[in-house]
Amino acid sequence: MASLKTKFCGIEFENPIIVPAGVHGRSGEVIKEVSQSGVAGICTKTIVAQPARDVLPCFASVSGGMVNSVFGSDRTAEYWFTEGLKRAKEGDSLVLANLAGFFPEQAAELAVKSEQAGADMIILPTHCPHMGEILMAMFPGMEMPEPKLTDVEPMKRSVQLIKESVKVPVVVKLSGTFSHITRQWALGVKEAGADGISCSDAVGPALSIDVRTGEPMLGGPRGVGGLTGPAIMPITLRMVLEIAMTVDLPIIGVGGISSAEDVVRYIMAGATLAGVCTAGHIGGIDRYSRIIEDLHKLLDELGADSPDELRGLTLKRIADRKEKGKQAVTDPIPPEVEEDLCIACGKCEQVCAYGSAQVSDIVSINHDTCIGCGLCVSVCPTRTLSQEYYL
Numbered sequence: 164m165a166s167l168k169t170k171f172c173g174i175e176f177e178n179p180i181i182v183p184a185g186v187h188g189r190s191g192e193v194i195k196e197v198s199q200s201g202v203a204g205i206c207t208k209t210i211v212a213q214p215a216r217d218v219l220p221c222f223a224s225v226s227g228g229m230v231n232s233v234f235g236s237d238r239t240a241e242y243w244f245t246e247g248l249k250r251a252k253e254g255d256s257l258v259l260a261n262l263a264g265f266f267p268e269q270a271a272e273l274a275v276k277s278e279q280a281g282a283d284m285i286i287l288p289t290h291c292p293h294m295g296e297i298l299m300a301m302f303p304g305m306e307m308p309e310p311k312l313t314d315v316e317p318m319k320r321s322v323q324l325i326k327e328s329v330k331v332p333v334v335v336k337l338s339g340t341f342s343h344i345t346r347q348w349a350l351g352v353k354e355a356g357a358d359g360i361s362c363s364d365a366v367g368p369a370l371s372i373d374v375r376t377g378e379p380m381l382g383g384p385r386g387v388g389g390l391t392g393p394a395i396m397p398i399t400l401r402m403v404l405e406i407a408m409t410v411d412l413p414i415i416g417v418g419g420i421s422s423a424e425d426v427v428r429y430i431m432a433g434a435t436l437a438g439v440c441t442a443g444h445i446g447g448i449d450r451y452s453r454i455i456e457d458l459h460k461l462l463d464e465l466g467a468d469s470p471d472e473l474r475g476l477t478l479k480r481i482a483d484r485k486e487k488g489k490q491a492v493t494d495p496i497p498p499e500v501e502e503d504l505c506i507a508c509g510k511c512e513q514v515c516a517y518g519s520a521q522v523s524d525i526v527s528i529n530h531d532t533c534i535g536c537g538l539c540v541s542v543c544p545t546r547t548l549s550q551e552y553y554l
């Protein structure tokens with residue numbers, strides 16, 4: 164069986180699965196309990212100088228994930244330093260202190276105390292997409308402009324200061340709202356001396372509406388929050404690929420992971436670790452164990468002895484397209500069918516808008532009508548169908 168062990172920032176992880184900041188990092192006790200699932204690392208909910216008081220309701224289920232408007236930990240920083248982190252360390256997982264200061268010196272103070280209390284790593288979130296909403300709720304009646312938090316300079320100052328103050332690795336967690344400026348952030352964070360990048364936080368701001376009342380589903384002045392779960396993965400996966408193409412820092416891929424396949428996608432895009440948040444929030448902690456178990460099977464199926472063997476495969480494929488002078492496909496090439504694998508589930512037939520995929524005992528593709536769009540390949544659960552991407 165494949166070994167799942169991997170190293171991130173010089174620290175050995177039992178497997179590539181971690182739990183990023185969320186409900187399962189809300190206290191030392193919960194972290195200890197969640198560690199029984201077998202995840203290699205668990206992040207605390209963001210430790211802040213003033214405990215957060217969330218506006219309610221703060222979670223709503225939406226198609227493809229959820230929106231939330233929570234901020235940092237509702238526990239005091241003192242709780243984390245005297246009790247929370249120590250209790251968390253009693254579990255079997257590494258403990259990553261996710262923390263944020265309102266200014267760099269405050270972040271550095273929280274980082275030093277987290278390290279003293281036993282944290283194995285510091286994670287610095289940049290901001291959540293509903294930060295403006297949180298500030299407006301905290302200062303009612305104030306005309307609060309949307310904060311301009313896309314500037315990398317304050318984070319660079321925090322990283323520099325924290326790196327001077329702690330020995331454990333310091334990782335910056337990018338925001339999903341930075342999708343258009345991922346490269347600038349990756350370069351800035353590297354220049355400041357960060358040891359790694361986590362990508363990403365929620366995407367948004369995002370909104371859901373109760374059709375019975377017209378009310379936004381979340382509380383707060385405008386009822387907006389951050390989108391998480393499978394819906395964001397195509398965006399955050401691309402961000403990870405861009406980071407891997409830009410800087411040689413180790414990456415934690417986060418966003419929409421709900422299966423071992425998703426974990427492998429992030430690793431192929433260049434990540435070393437993979438963070439699972441919403442899937443565990445909604446599916447319970449057994450979901451983490453199942454992903455780890457499935458990852459063993461998937462690596463065996465792919466013929467890989469460890470996750471490291473697959474890291475960056477997509478970067479290589481992209482480089483090949485360029486270096487080997489390959490031509491993009493423009494004339495229709497119908498998918499290849501590996502007949503032995505077909506279970507006649509009918510999914511390909513269902514999604515084919517051209518009536519080209521037809522399933523009786525097994526799938527057959529009508530070469531006269533197929534335009535080679537690839538949708539059937541992407542829904543096939545048994546990998547019966549495959550496609551040419553470049554000539």
Ligand SMILES: Cc1cc2nc3c(=O)[nH]c(=O)nc-3n(C[C@H](O)[C@H](O)[C@H](O)COP(=O)(O)O)c2cc1C
Pocket residue numbers: 183184185186207208209231233234235236261288336363364365391392393395417418419420438439440441442444
């Ligand atoms: C309920 C909830 C609370 C979260 N709290 C935090 C937090 O305190 N700090 C942080 O950096 N990210 C926080 N996040 C973001 C997650 O760590 C993660 O980056 C994001 O949810 C994307 O991953 P996912 O799609 O697997 O959920 C939170 C997410 C959720 C759903």
